[in-house]
Structure formats: structure tokens, C-alpha cells
Amino acid sequence: MSGMENMEFIVPLEKWYLENKRDLPWRNTTDPYVIWISEVILQQTRVIQGLDYFNRFMTRFPDVASLAEAEEDEVLKYWQGLGYYSRARNLHTAARQIMDDFGGLFPKNYRDVLSLKGIGEYTAAAICSFAYRQPYAVVDGNVYRVLARLFDIDVPIDSTPGKKLFVKLASDLLDKKRPDVYNQAIMELGALQCVPRSPHCELCPLSDKCLSLISGRVEKLPVKQGKTVVKPRFFNYLCISYQGDTWIRQRKGKDIWENLYEFVLIETDKEYSFEELQHTEEYCRIFNGLGKVKVTALPLQKRHVLSHRIINAYFYSIEIESVPEGLSGYIRIPYTELENYAVSRLTHIYLEQRK
Numbered sequence: 051m052s053g054m055e056n057m058e059f060i061v062p063l064e065k066w067y068l069e070n071k072r073d074l075p076w077r078n079t080t081d082p083y084v085i086w087i088s089e090v091i092l093q094q095t096r097v098i099q100g101l102d103y104f105n106r107f108m109t110r111f112p113d114v115a116s117l118a119e120a121e122e123d124e125v126l127k128y129w130q131g132l133g134y135y136s137r138a139r140n141l142h143t144a145a146r147q148i149m150d151d152f153g154g155l156f157p158k159n160y161r162d163v164l165s166l167k168g169i170g171e172y173t174a175a176a177i178c179s180f181a182y183r184q185p186y187a188v189v190d191g192n193v194y195r196v197l198a199r200l201f202d203i204d205v206p207i208d209s210t211p212g213k214k215l216f217v218k219l220a221s222d223l224l225d226k227k228r229p230d231v232y233n234q235a236i237m238e239l240g241a242l243q244c245v246p247r248s249p250h251c252e253l254c255p256l257s258d259k260c261l262s263l264i265s266g267r268v269e270k271l272p273v274k275q276g277k278t279v280v281k282p283r284f285f286n287y288l289c290i291s292y293q294g295d296t297w298i299r300q301r302k303g304k305d306i307w308e309n310l311y312e313f314v315l316i317e318t319d320k321e322y323s324f325e326e327l328q329h330t331e332e333y334c335r336i337f338n339g340l341g342k343v344k345v346t347a348l349p350l351q352k353r354h355v356l357s358h359r360i361i362n363a364y365f366y367s368i369e370i371e372s373v374p375e376g377l378s379g380y381i382r383i384p385y386t387e388l389e390n391y392a393v394s395r396l397t398h399i400y401l402e403q404r405k
């Protein structure tokens with residue numbers, strides 16, 4: 051596409067943006083740290099919800115140094131409820147990388163930015179274009195949708211050829227003189243105007259150039275190849291109480307909710323009743339020799355959908371009269387101190403409902 055043709059898109063798009071953009075705190079800055087944090091919080095989070103988290107996070111961790119110096123537990127605590135905790139862990143690791151490898155200064159070079167833990171091409175392009183006005187096109191879900199519709203492209207956006215094609219198209223279209231404004235504009239168009247269902251084409255600044263509007267395929271685009279298989283998992287949580295205390299542990303290993311805290315857990319391969327659970331090897335190991343335990347409340351059952359997993363969780367409130375040996379892998383804490391530990395969103399919901 052030639053520069054001249056580009057201007058036909060760029061001029062109305064940027065004009066629309068400057069007149070219609072939402073006034074968000076991270077838009078009024080060129081500080082790469084602020085832009086980075088906002089981008090990561092906004093991945094998979096709605097702006098309204100993200101705004102609260104962003105403000106709290108920035109108050110506690112106003113710069114790279116304060117984030118790098120913090121304990122990971124505290125960073126996770128500030129993330130609690132947002133989900134996708136690996137993002138918070140990566141932020142923390144990357145902050146330390148900036149301190150160690152870049153003398154505490156946020157890197158300026160695209161490749162260096164990309165080398166930071168958790169920063170992919172999208173975030174690197176966002177930081178480099180918004181903070182330094184470097185000519186890198188951002189390609190997020192909104193941009194895929196706008197481009198697929200504008201150019202009436204039905205190549206699946208989640209396929210390798212699709213990704214290549216859209217990244218190339220986005221770079222060709224980019225306003226090299228004002229990449230910051232252009233990138234924000236195309237994403238904002240996707241967020242406000244060219245929304246997934248019933249886009250507001252009649253108000254769109256690009257409607258006279260939109261090929262899918264002519265072909266009548268607006269609602270059919272973009273095309274996605276296939277859905278990932280969703281695997282169910284079954285978590286049986288034993289919320290044990292004994293003299294005002296309970297037992298928790300930190301999750302380890304490469305699994306969901308890494309480093310977050312949880313109640314005593316027995317994972318099963320299918321749904322188990324409490325009766326059946328009592329016959330599992332794990333249960334017998336934990337409560338070895340303790341005889342009968344008292345289940346004081348009906349189990350609270352929760353279904354939690356993560357990107358490629360469904361967690362079926364059952365929370366049992368259990369009272370015991372002496373401490374079984376099988377709890378040695380867990381830490382004993384007063385129930386009232388639970389709120390000092392970062393827990394998954396699922397457990398957080400359970401605790402809120404118990405109040």
C-alpha cells in the first residue's frame with residue numbers, strides 16, 4: 051500500500067480518535083513504566099475494572115525500583131482478583147531485569163524491551179510507539195478485528211499465515227510519523243466502534259472504505275480457526291478449622307495459580323462426593339488415624355473457567371479435634387490472618403461468601 055493510499059485511512063481515523071478518545075490516565079504520559087503496567091493490566095481485563103487496579107498498583111509501586119524491591123507475595127496480593135497471575139510474576143521479574151541489566155533505566159531499543167520477561171511483540175510495540183514514538187504497529191484483538199473487516203479478510207486470525215498477513219498489513223498501514231496516535235486510534239476504534247457484535251458502522255469514520263460493509267460480512271469477521279480443548283479439573287478443598295486456625299500452602303510448580311496460597315487440596319480425576327473422597331488415598335494420608343471428622347457446612351461448589359481449563363472446585367468446611375500428621379506439608383495460621391495471603395480468585399470468592 052502506498053503512502054498516499056494510507057493517508058485515506060490515517061487522516062479520518064486519527065481525527066476520529068482525537069475527538070472521541072476516552073481520557074485514561076496512561077494516555078497522558080510517555081513514561082514507559084506507566085505504559086507497561088497499564089498494558090499488562092488491561093490484557094484480558096475490562097478498562098473499568100483495570101482502572102482501579104492500575105491506580106492501586108501505581109500508588110504502591112510508582113516506578114521500576116519500587117516494584118523490583120518488593121517481595122513477590124506482595125506484588126501478587128496487589129494483583130489478587132485480576133487473574134492470570136503469571137502476568138504479575140513476570141512484571142516483577144522484568145522489573146528486576148531492568149535493575150540488573152539496564153541500570154534501572156527502562157530500555158529504549160525494541161529488541162531490549164522484547165527481551166524482558168513477559169513482554170511479547172504486542173506489548174513491546176505498545177511501549178516503543180507510545181513512549182518513544184518508534185514506528186512499531188500494535189496488533190491486538192481489536193486491531194485484528196478492524197483490519198479483517200476493513201479489508202474483508204477471512205484468513206483465520208489464529209493461524210500462522212493469518213498472523214503473518216495481519217502483522218504485515220498493520221505495519222504497512224502504520225502512520226510512521228505519529229505511530230503513538232495511530233496505534234491508539236486503531237485500538238480505540240476496535241474497542242468503541244468496531245466492536246465484536248453489532249458494530250456501529252453508521253458512525254464509523256472508515257465506513258466509506260470498509261470492504262466487509264460492502265460484502266455484507268461484517269458480523270462474520272474476523273474468522274477464528276478452532277477452539278482449544280477445554281479440560282476439566284476437579285479440586286476438592288478442605289477448609290479445616292481447629293481452635294481458630296486453618297491450614298494453607300503455597301502452590302508450586304508449573305501449574306495454574308503458581309505461588310498463590312490455597313487450602314488443603316485433593317485433586318481428583320472426576321467429580322467425587324465427600325463420601326467417595328474419604329476413601330481416596332490422599333484423604334486417608336492426611337487424616338490418618340484421626341477417625342471421623344465433622345463437615346460443618348454444605349460444600350460450596352464453584353465452576354471457574356480459565357483460558358483452557360474448567361476448574362470444578364468444592365470447598366468443604368471441616369472441624370477436627372486433634373491435628374493429623376498428614377498436614378505437615380501445610381502451614382498452620384489463624385483463620386483471621388488468611389487475608390494477608392494472596393489466593394486465587396476462586397478462593398477469594400469462596401472467602402467472600404463465607405463472611
Ligand code: SF4
Nearest residue numbers: 199244251254257260
Ligand atoms: S464500517 Fe463497521 S465494520 Fe467497517 S471498520 Fe467501521 S465499524 Fe468496523
